[in-house]
Amino acid sequence: MFSKLFYWFSILLLLTLVLVACEPQNSNDSSGKKTVDPNAIELTFTYGSEKEDWIKDVTEQFNTSNSKIQNGKKIIVKAIAMGSGDCITEIVNNTRQTHIVSPASEAFIKIGNAQSQVKTNKNVVGSTDTLMLSPVVIAMWKPMAEALGWGKKPIGWSEILDLARNPQGWAAYGHPEWGRFQFGHTHPEYSNSGLISLFATIYAATGKTADLSLADVNNPKTSDYLAGIEQAVVHYGTSTGFFSSKMFANGPEYLSAAVLYENNVIDSYDPQYKLQLPIVAIYPKEGTFWSDHPIGIVEREWVSTEHQEAAKTYIKFLLSQPQQEKTLKYGFHPGDPNVAITSPIDQAHGVDPKEPKTILQVPSVEVMDSIINLWKQHKKHSNIILVFDTSGSMKEQNRMPNAQNGAKQLINILGEKDYLSILAFNTSYGWSGKDLLMEKDRQTALGTIQGFFPAGGTALYDSISSAYQYMLENPKEGKISAIVVLTDGADTDSHYVTLEKLLEQIRFDNEKKTIRVFTIAYGADAKGDILKSIADATQAKSYKGTPENIQTVFKEISTFF
Amino acid sequence: MAEDKMPFFGKIIILVVIVGCLAGGYYFLAGKKSENSTSTPNDNTNSTTSSNSNSWKGNTVEIGIAYGTEKKTWLEWAVQEFAKTPDGEKIKINLIPKGSQEGAQALVAGDKKINVWSPASSLYKETFVLDWQTKYNNNPILKEESLALTPMVFVMWDERYQAFIAKKQNLTFTTIEAALKEKGGWSTIAGKAEWGLFKVGHTHPSKSNSGLMTLVLMGYDYTNKTKDLSLKDILEPKFQDWMLSLEKGVNALTDSTGTMMKEMVLKGPSSYDAVFVYENVAIDQLKNAQGRWGELRVVYPKQNMWSDNPYYIIDASWSSKDQRAAAEIFLNFLLTDSIQKQSLVHGFRPANPNVPIKFPESPFTLYEKYGLKIEPGSTCEPPKNEVINNLLSLWQRSQGTR
Numbered sequence: 001m002f003s004k005l006f007y008w009f010s011i012l013l014l015l016t017l018v019l020v021a022c023e024p025q026n027s028n029d030s031s032g033k034k035t036v037d038p039n040a041i042e043l044t045f046t047y048g049s050e051k052e053d054w055i056k057d058v059t060e061q062f063n064t065s066n067s068k069i070q071n072g073k074k075i076i077v078k079a080i081a082m083g084s085g086d087c088i089t090e091i092v093n094n095t096r097q098t099h100i101v102s103p104a105s106e107a108f109i110k111i112g113n114a115q116s117q118v119k120t121n122k123n124v125v126g127s128t129d130t131l132m133l134s135p136v137v138i139a140m141w142k143p144m145a146e147a148l149g150w151g152k153k154p155i156g157w158s159e160i161l162d163l164a165r166n167p168q169g170w171a172a173y174g175h176p177e178w179g180r181f182q183f184g185h186t187h188p189e190y191s192n193s194g195l196i197s198l199f200a201t202i203y204a205a206t207g208k209t210a211d212l213s214l215a216d217v218n219n220p221k222t223s224d225y226l227a228g229i230e231q232a233v234v235h236y237g238t239s240t241g242f243f244s245s246k247m248f249a250n251g252p253e254y255l256s257a258a259v260l261y262e263n264n265v266i267d268s269y270d271p272q273y274k275l276q277l278p279i280v281a282i283y284p285k286e287g288t289f290w291s292d293h294p295i296g297i298v299e300r301e302w303v304s305t306e307h308q309e310a311a312k313t314y315i316k317f318l319l320s321q322p323q324q325e326k327t328l329k330y331g332f333h334p335g336d337p338n339v340a341i342t343s344p345i346d347q348a349h350g351v352d353p354k355e356p357k358t359i360l361q362v363p364s365v366e367v368m369d370s371i372i373n374l375w376k377q378h379k380k381h382s383n384i385i386l387v388f389d390t391s392g393s394m395k396e397q398n399r400m401p402n403a404q405n406g407a408k409q410l411i412n413i414l415g416e417k418d419y420l421s422i423l424a425f426n427t428s429y430g431w432s433g434k435d436l437l438m439e440k441d442r443q444t445a446l447g448t449i450q451g452f453f454p455a456g457g458t459a460l461y462d463s464i465s466s467a468y469q470y471m472l473e474n475p476k477e478g479k480i481s482a483i484v485v486l487t488d489g490a491d492t493d494s495h496y497v498t499l500e501k502l503l504e505q506i507r508f509d510n511e512k513k514t515i516r517v518f519t520i521a522y523g524a525d526a527k528g529d530i531l532k533s534i535a536d537a538t539q540a541k542s543y544k545g546t547p548e549n550i551q552t553v554f555k556e557i558s559t560f561f
Numbered sequence: 562m563a564e565d566k567m568p569f570f571g572k573i574i575i576l577v578v579i580v581g582c583l584a585g586g587y588y589f590l591a592g593k594k595s596e597n598s599t600s601t602p603n604d605n606t607n608s609t610t611s612s613n614s615n616s617w618k619g620n621t622v623e624i625g626i627a628y629g630t631e632k633k634t635w636l637e638w639a640v641q642e643f644a645k646t647p648d649g650e651k652i653k654i655n656l657i658p659k660g661s662q663e664g665a666q667a668l669v670a671g672d673k674k675i676n677v678w679s680p681a682s683s684l685y686k687e688t689f690v691l692d693w694q695t696k697y698n699n700n701p702i703l704k705e706e707s708l709a710l711t712p713m714v715f716v717m718w719d720e721r722y723q724a725f726i727a728k729k730q731n732l733t734f735t736t737i738e739a740a741l742k743e744k745g746g747w748s749t750i751a752g753k754a755e756w757g758l759f760k761v762g763h764t765h766p767s768k769s770n771s772g773l774m775t776l777v778l779m780g781y782d783y784t785n786k787t788k789d790l791s792l793k794d795i796l797e798p799k800f801q802d803w804m805l806s807l808e809k810g811v812n813a814l815t816d817s818t819g820t821m822m823k824e825m826v827l828k829g830p831s832s833y834d835a836v837f838v839y840e841n842v843a844i845d846q847l848k849n850a851q852g853r854w855g856e857l858r859v860v861y862p863k864q865n866m867w868s869d870n871p872y873y874i875i876d877a878s879w880s881s882k883d884q885r886a887a888a889e890i891f892l893n894f895l896l897t898d899s900i901q902k903q904s905l906v907h908g909f910r911p912a913n914p915n916v917p918i919k920f921p922e923s924p925f926t927l928y929e930k931y932g933l934k935i936e937p938g939s940t941c942e943p944p945k946n947e948v949i950n951n952l953l954s955l956w957q958r959s960q961g962t963r
Contacts, residue, residue, distance in 0.1 A: 004571070127816075133827060154755065209757060287757075290828055337826040337849040354854065358757045359831040 041073045041310045044097060048084035048104035048192055050240060050261055051132065051293060054330045055079050058323045067313055075310040083238045084192040088112035091124050097302040100311050101125060102295040104192035107199075107362050109294055114365040125296035131318055132332035133292045135356045136196045137281035139247070139265050140257035142350070145280050147173045154357075156284030157204035160257070161225060164232035170256070178252065179510055183229070184243050185259035187236040187559040188372055194236065195372075196289045197259040201229055202371055203360050204286035210361035217370045227378040235480050235516065235560045236379075237541075240264065246539065248273040253510045254539050257282075261291055263331030266349045280350040287358035293335070381417040382561040383435075383476040385467045386410070389487040389522070391426040394454035399488055399523055402547040406554035407449045410484070413558040414438045419476060420445050425463035426456030427493045435474070460491040461502045464517065464534065468506050471515050480561055481515045482540070487531070488522040499530060508539045516540035518557050522550065617890060622883045623653040624891070625674040627664035629681040629770060631818060631839055632709065632870060635907040639900050643891060652887045660816065661770040665689040669696060673879040677888050679708065681770035681839075682868040684777070687946040703876045703885060707869040708895055709841075709909035712937035713774055715860040716825070716843045717835040719931075722858040724751035725834075732835070732860045734782040737761055738803060741810030747834075756830065762812040762821055763837040766956050771818040774866055775837050776952045779804060781864040781941045790944040795951050808959035818842050829854035839868055840937070844908030844924045847931055859932035866941045869912070 047055060059079045067075045077100075084103035090096040092115050101124070103109065112124040138160065140150070147170070148159045163173070163181045170178035186194030203209060205225035206216045216222060234255065237243065244264040247255045265281040295318065297303065297311045317323060324336040331344055345353045363371070386407060394400040414420060416439040422432040432448045433441070467483050475481065497505070506517060517538040519531035522545045535542035541560075545553045628636055636656055643649040659667060661680035668675055669692045678689075686702075693701040715732050717725070722732065728750055729736040740759045743749040747756035764772035780790045783800050794800065812833070815821040822842045825833045826849050843859055850857045872895070874888045894900060901911035910918055918925050918935060925933055 130827070285755075333827065335827070337823050337846060340852055354829070356831050357755060359828065
């Protein structure tokens with residue numbers, strides 16, 4: 001009896017040993033794949049996404065090089081790309097324990113330090129080093145730039161302004177076939193190039209290159225100039241990369257010009273893009289800014305002396321010659337002056353290594369804030385239709401309340417002069433609000449959203465088609481026209497249009513059909529591909545949303561307006 | 562299965578389990594042992610003969626040197642070389658980068674990590690000594706020697722320099738002040754509207770030694786003296802107006818001379834037309850500027866001053882006898898011929914008079930065509946610290962008008 005027991009016990013033990021042996025072994029190498037490795041020191045590094053390709057390249061190299069701090073711990077860098085504004089905001093608001101930060105330009109460090117001083121009497125970052133540089137330029141299709149005088153004389157913001165204000169558009173320059181002048185830059189509160197573009201416009205309006213004052217900003221001539229340029233903008237957005245990739249993919253029909261970085265222009269010569277026309281960089285004669293990618297160690301209590309030591313080692317690596325030489329490969333000027341400037345920073349890639357000739361001084365924080373407020377008043381305003389799914393499946397997994405919060409966030413972010421219409425749909429569709437001006441009807445719009453409840457099917461295509469038709473027939477001149485569609489499932493109830501007919505109806509043609517349809521595929525049952533095809537047909541962007549991230553998605557969409 | 566078979570099979574199982582346990586135990590313990598032997602912390606694997614040092618017979622000691630970053634690359638190299646010597650095995654040098662003023666303040670505040678202070682120049686010495694004496698009641702400096710020397714220079718893009726002197730004849734603080742006042746900028750100075758405004762830079766006088774030097778030399782330029790820059794000179798209203806006018810047009814926000822020079826080379830004439838920096842910092846960047854925006858031109862001010870990079874061994878209560886002795890040994894090492902010769906590579910003039918400056922590969926030969934000279938103009942005396950303090954106050958006032 002006893003030996004039988006012992007026998008079964010041994011079987012059990014053997015099985016257990018076998019199972020244990022099959023689990024991945026923790027090797028003696030301390031760079032194991034454990035999530036919290038006591039033998040490693042992990043650094044969180046957030047940075048402006050302009051330099052993502054280079055950072056990914058060199059950081060992978062660093063992480064596999066087995067770099068250690070004095071006590072033997074291995075250094076692991078977790079590098080996260082995002083908008084320059086967000087890098088800094090996260091630290092100021094304590095939403096991420098960042099150890100190293102590198103926005104695209106010094107302006108964000110200045111703004112961040114000022115905000116941080118007010119809150120905590122400390123800076124976000126102390127001293128910084130320059131990783132690499134790239135000037136902000138106006139990227140334009142070469143024939144269009146030549147029509148403005150590029151190559152023959154210095155040109156800049158004043159030429160852009162004249163073109164933007166001219167009701168004939170490109171026809172006034174001998175090219176009616178190019179249609180209207182369409183311009184793009186990112187949202188200045190979220191993206192470095194947008195912020196820089198705004199400062200440069202204000203400087204051009206005043207004729208100065210330094211010492212911008214509040215009086216300059218408040219001068220009516222300044223706001224006139226700004227409004228003149230902004231009326232040609234097609235939309236804003238957080239990502240310079242988004243503009244550049246859309247511009248490359250869709251040609252002059254989408255944009256005549258955009259405010260980008262010099263390295264984006266260089267990138268356009270990559271054979272993968274198959275551009276119909278080359279793009280060149282205009283270095284505005286009134287002056288521009290260098291994006292000089294400062295990197296610094298964050299000054300907060302979660303950055304220990306070990307973190308600081310590790311951070312210094314990583315930064316030193318980034319600043320050493322081989323890594324600096326690599327920045328050229330990605331179209332940047334190296335931060336190390338010992339590395340000579342070579343191809344691709346040359347005319348063959350649409351850029352001029354001897355430019356820019358004039359740079360502008362970063363304004364004081366007080367002036368920067370007043371400029372942003374001026375922009376909010378004079379930016380291009382929007383006319384938006386929110387097409388909102390209220391079908392029965394929105395009951396599941398908390399979809400409805402989260403989506404309502406997201407939509408309300410969008411409504412709260414819209415400016416006073418923006419218009420909103422709301423089309424709710426399930427088995428059929430119905431207008432819950434038309435042409436609500438935010439200045440008067442914001443609360444009404446918020447209340448409408450709050451009143452939704454889930455029930456019924458999904459007449460997706462019919463609803464989008466109806467919204468589109470309404471906007472076509474009731475255009476608001478001089479406004480960004482957009483439809484934001486949120487749905488959590490496939491179309492089940494449309495009677496009037498199929499997907500093919502819808503795509504044909506909405507396809508962007510740069511003349512009459514210029515409404516952008518942003519789509520959110522909400523939840524796992526939504527048809528992401530179909531929604532993407534709808535957004536792509538209208539030169540807009542599609543998103544995948546979940547109840548957890550839907551508020552962020554709405555926030556991002558709001559930055560286009 | 563007959564009852565008889567099970568016990569035999571069972572015995573096999575039991576045997577396997579026991580053997581397995583024993584084997585596992587063996588490998589586990591063997592693994593632990595090898596882990597211990599490979600992860601030994603840095604025990605002196607390169608300790609050869611321990612008692613071979615001729616000069617240093619004491620215990621292992623660590624000293625901290627607060628130094629101005631102009632000499633960063635040279636000092637870091639010297640520390641590495643020192644570590645290879647017998648003395649260097651026992652004497653560990655901690656280099657602590659600090660702006661010249663910052664270093665003095667840290668010492669007076671009682672920073673125990675610092676045993677030696679090596680600012681860029683002796684401009685701060687008097688203030689430091691007075692502050693120290695007030696707090697600690699003794700003279701802080703046990704021993705002082707100059708490590709390396711460098712004068713000040715204007716550095717300008719050659720094309721713009723030629724255009725400038727065609728109109729103004731010379732590059733001096735006086736002609737710069739006149740140029741900064743020109744409302745049309747380069748359009749008025751040289752008919753070159755596309756060059757924008759005339760842009761000059763020097764570092765922040767409160768944070769950087771070269772910035773402070775700039776103010777002192779402005780004073781000597783204005784008074785046309787080479788010594789005894791007095792309080793009376795500084796308080797003269799015409800001088801004050803002149804200096805305010807100059808400073809209003811200058812970009813003086815960088816803390817570090819090296820960073821400002823780097824920025825000039827990286828960003829070209831769009832950032833600065835001219836800067837006022839140490840000669841060694843200019844030498845560092847002369848070749849990098851080539852092929853970027855054209856050549857650079859080095860011009861010496863008529864009245865100049867040496868940054869003599871003094872090495873002060875401090876008589877602090879926290880410095881042990883060993884630390885003071887070690888500091889002296891490192892000082893002597895820094896003054897040896899080979900270490901001094903290397904300072905030339907970094908653009909310095911060696912303090913050791915045995916080391917020649919002019920020879921074929923010396924930067925003073927190679928870069929003569931850019932304006933580099935052995936004789937840097939008349940040398941001025943450092944003024945009294947009350948003059949320095951008043952210059953700084955005057956400068957602060959010029960910033961208030963921005």
